[in-house]
Amino acid sequence: MSGSRTDPGGDAGSADTGDTADAAELTDGPRVVAVRDRLDRVEDPELARSIVELDYVDAIDIDGGRVLVQFTLPTAWCSPAFAWMMAVDARDEVESLAWVDTARIELCDHMHDEEITTGVNARDTFGETFPDADGGVAEVRAAIADKARVSRQREAISTLLDAGVDPAQIVALDRDDVTFDGEAAHVELDGLSVVVDRDPIETYVNRAAASGHVTDAGDTLFLTPEGDQIAPDRLDRVQKRARLADVNMSGQGAVCDALHRARHGSDDESG
Amino acid sequence: MYEMDGEEIFVIDGHVHLWDARTENITHEGGEQFIQCFYDYHTGFTPEEKQWDMEEYRHYGADRMATDLFGNAAADMAIFQPTYLTEFYDEGFNTTEQNAELAEEYPERFVLNGSFDPRDGEEGLRYLEHLKEEYDIPGVKLYTAAWRDDSKGWRLDSDDAFEFLEKCADLGIENINAHKGPTIRPLNRDAFDVKDVDDAASSFPELNFIVNHVGLPRLDDFCWIAAQEPNVYGGLAVASAMSTNRKRKFGEIMGELLYWLGEDRILFGSDYALWNPDWLVDQVMNAELTDEQRDEYGVELDVDTMKKVMGENAARLYDIDIEEKKRQFRDDAVTERFDLADHYGGDAGAAAD
Numbered sequence: 001m002s003g004s005r006t007d008p009g010g011d012a013g014s015a016d017t018g019d020t021a022d023a024a025e026l027t028d029g030p031r032v033v034a035v036r037d038r039l040d041r042v043e044d045p046e047l048a049r050s051i052v053e054l055d056y057v058d059a060i061d062i063d064g065g066r067v068l069v070q071f072t073l074p075t076a077w078c079s080p081a082f083a084w085m086m087a088v089d090a091r092d093e094v095e096s097l098a099w100v101d102t103a104r105i106e107l108c109d110h111m112h113d114e115e116i117t118t119g120v121n122a123r124d125t126f127g128e129t130f131p132d133a134d135g136g137v138a139e140v141r142a143a144i145a146d147k148a149r150v151s152r153q154r155e156a157i158s159t160l161l162d163a164g165v166d167p168a169q170i171v172a173l174d175r176d177d178v179t180f181d182g183e184a185a186h187v188e189l190d191g192l193s194v195v196v197d198r199d200p201i202e203t204y205v206n207r208a209a210a211s212g213h214v215t216d217a218g219d220t221l222f223l224t225p226e227g228d229q230i231a232p233d234r235l236d237r238v239q240k241r242a243r244l245a246d247v248n249m250s251g252q253g254a255v256c257d258a259l260h261r262a263r264h265g266s267d268d269e270s271g
Numbered sequence: 272m273y274e275m276d277g278e279e280i281f282v283i284d285g286h287v288h289l290w291d292a293r294t295e296n297i298t299h300e301g302g303e304q305f306i307q308c309f310y311d312y313h314t315g316f317t318p319e320e321k322q323w324d325m326e327e328y329r330h331y332g333a334d335r336m337a338t339d340l341f342g343n344a345a346a347d348m349a350i351f352q353p354t355y356l357t358e359f360y361d362e363g364f365n366t367t368e369q370n371a372e373l374a375e376e377y378p379e380r381f382v383l384n385g386s387f388d389p390r391d392g393e394e395g396l397r398y399l400e401h402l403k404e405e406y407d408i409p410g411v412k413l414y415t416a417a418w419r420d421d422s423k424g425w426r427l428d429s430d431d432a433f434e435f436l437e438k439c440a441d442l443g444i445e446n447i448n449a450h451k452g453p454t455i456r457p458l459n460r461d462a463f464d465v466k467d468v469d470d471a472a473s474s475f476p477e478l479n480f481i482v483n484h485v486g487l488p489r490l491d492d493f494c495w496i497a498a499q500e501p502n503v504y505g506g507l508a509v510a511s512a513m514s515t516n517r518k519r520k521f522g523e524i525m526g527e528l529l530y531w532l533g534e535d536r537i538l539f540g541s542d543y544a545l546w547n548p549d550w551l552v553d554q555v556m557n558a559e560l561t562d563e564q565r566d567e568y569g570v571e572l573d574v575d576t577m578k579k580v581m582g583e584n585a586a587r588l589y590d591i592d593i594e595e596k597k598r599q600f601r602d603d604a605v606t607e608r609f610d611l612a613d614h615y616g617g618d619a620g621a622a623a624d
Binding site: 046074075076077111147240241243244245247248249250251252254255258259261262263 | 491
């Protein structure tokens with residue numbers, strides 16, 4: 001991670017607290033941690049990774065029940081819809097803490113930083129802030145949720161293929177053919193039960209449900225990116241499309257990471 | 272030209288600019304943000320010893336550009352891709368007219384594309400005709416996400432755009448280069464969208480649609496469309512720079528492109544001056560897939576593939592006769608200026624430095 005920036009855990013709370021800084025640090029320590037833990041749940045929708053992990057958070061400042069969070073994205077040109085979603089999610093996550101009255105979120109160094117900061121803190125909608133945007137944040141969120149579904153499906157299907165399940169059996173599975181027990185997922189195949197790791201299957205099921213698919217017991221478990229049933233001879237193609245979606249996301253992650261480093265002057269690289 | 276396994280590889284840099292981002296040319300804060308963003312891309316994917324400072328990056332001029340492209344024979348030819356951005360820059364950022372300064376000095380070395388914006392209506396159609404007449408443009412570069420007055424962008428599959436594409440077909444402007452990638456003053460309009468290329472490409476099979484930046488961050492949507500539309504191509508600008516410090520990601524992206532599009536529909540581009548072919552070409556030529564990637568994708572970045580990606584595919588789209596060009600370059604103005612006669616003299620040679 002970049003080494004030149006304010007560590008929200010280390011010295012947040014010291015920004016505007018003046019001569020009470022020492023006292024604030026003592027009392028705010030665990031609270032800063034609590035805020036950061038909530039922010040860790042906020043994802044960059046383009047990368048499906050936490051904004052804390054991505055090092056976007058510049059500062060966390062706590063004053064009683066009021067919390068200020070400042071964050072910066074890899075470029076001033078990041079999609080305003082994505083920036084908006086991160087700001088709103090950050091606000092809602094922080095405000096879910098019992099001791100927080102209000103969270104103020106400030107987006108820095110973005111071409112729409114003022115509009116987004118003002119709109120999010122005034123609790124306006126995206127449409128009110130950007131009246132000429134053609135479509136809402138909801139449809140962007142839906143598209144993102146769908147990409148996550150396809151990506152996780154790939155791992156779930158690979159797990160079943162590795163366990164020796166046939167493509168024809170895989171595409172015929174329904175949601176209620178899968179049950180979880182401890183660390184295991186049990187998959188019913190015409191009276192036969194296959195036991196595989198719980199994690200990849202459960203992660204997929206959760207992501208699918210979040211995208212509005214595979215919500216009922218009788219729903220087909222695995223679907224094409226478009227949400228249709230998969231023909232057995234097309235399963236490989238569907239897996240290849242999911243691989244492609246993963247490469248896209250990690251590739252974009254590499255671009256954002258490089259831009260973030262360029263913007264903040266960090267020179268350690270990986271990749 | 273470049274030598275790989277004893278074979279000559281003729282390099283056509285499919286994506287270059289001659290821009291002017293000097294502060295006196297900037298009329299809107301978006302212009303300053305834009306060049307700063309470009310500079311982050313530059314430093315983010317350029318080896319430290321090759322990085323430019325901000326002042327030279329704002330304006331490098333025709334003379335330096337010729338040296339960067341041809342001085343060590345890293346590129347043999349280059350294709351201009353204009354970026355007007357007249358809302359941000361007084362004289363425009365990188366217009367056909369600005370590009371023509373260098374393209375007309377060395378016409379045998381450059382392809383000069385034009386541009387259109389369907390929101391310009393009748394006046395825009397006349398301008399397109401003018402560009403064809405004045406510069407004989409073989410293609411256009413388009414920014415669907417550009418702002419114009421109250422509009423925050425346009426779609427390639429709109430009626431207005433189709434009227435311009437029809438005009439391109441009539442005029443023989445065959446290569447439609449669409450910027451689909453890193454965003455330019457967008458709202459949510461283009462957050463996910465390369466899909467307008469789909470309908471445009473199937474409606475105009477006589478035109479070639481080159482999607483710059485291979486659609487990143489929508490590589491998946493782009494590849495899926497390209498797999499179904501044979502006249503859709505991928506331009507490697509930005510992706511090629513990932514070979515600097517994200518080699519693994521570059522390999523994966525190449526693997527996907529070769530799997531979905533095949534080796535005949537991928538075009539190298541440096542995006543100069545975002546990145547400089549004088550080091551980038553060498554770097555891309557030396558890029559390799561990992562063993563794991565070879566197994567996963569079943570493809571190779573071998574000589575035949577690289578020949579196509581680095582030059583032959585662009586040559587086919589722009590009617591460039593590579594063998595004829597090699598003969599011409601034995602004694603053209605660029606060869607005389609940079610003393611490249613030996614390089615084009617017959618024996619294959621690596622970059623001349």
